[in-house]
Amino acid sequence: MIPSLIAAISAALLTLPAQAQFAKPEDAIHYRKASMNVLATHFFRLATMVNGRVPYDAKVAVANADIVMKMSKLPWPAFGAGTDKGETRTRPSVWTQPAKFKDLSDKMVTQVAALDAAAKTGDLDKLKVAFRATAGTCQSCHDVFRNN
């Protein structure tokens, strides 16, 4: 017997603290990893064009950059209190250096917006420059805040 989705949602709602973004810390961890996975998948598709592995297609580049941009804004509220333990590679530095974490994540979000704009120009050279700059912002943040 398959439980009704509506019933499952209603049951889950009962456990949700008012105004909480996530019912449980592990839900937040799962979500931030999920949004990063979607981001990385579409960033990787841009990489295939930037590196000449597949032919450049401006429309495909725009579609992928759009998803990267949407995803870039999502993970940050999911690094709340209590989400430092569990199935995560996030380092404690996220919580001990919150200003630096905010600064580096903001830089990524800003640079991804520039990547999106570059994709929309239809100019592969501009996309290449913006792609590499974006990868640099990912790397800068991972270097300090994520275990590899």
Added chain:
Amino acid sequence: MIPSLIAAISAALLTLPAQAQFAKPEDAIHYRKASMNVLATHFFRLATMVNGRVPYDAKVAVANADIVMKMSKLPWPAFGAGTDKGETRTRPSVWTQPAKFKDLSDKMVTQVAALDAAAKTGDLDKLKVAFRATAGTCQSCHDVFRNN
């Protein structure tokens, strides 16, 4: 020593079959679960308003519906050949009944667009109706194609 992200991307590109959307079947499985997780998280936030668990905020509803809509389009190319095995609850029926899978997933995508439009009206009653219809399309597809 942390490997460079650019180097990691370059290495991964070497293993990617030309034109392939995913380097490995498990990447496709991971991605479709990730996009569904992001979708479900934001759908659940709409649920909190539809069920009166948190106060209705039209702007928040629009933002969440927008992400649900973007995510609704993503998982389908990730149900390709070879992705029936592994860490997945997807049933073999996805590959034995492809027309039905396409029909039910298309219905979800169409209904999610209606949900997005309903959110933009700013009318909670319209959002409630569209939310329940959308949950119904999720359920119809999960009943046939996903193990619980």
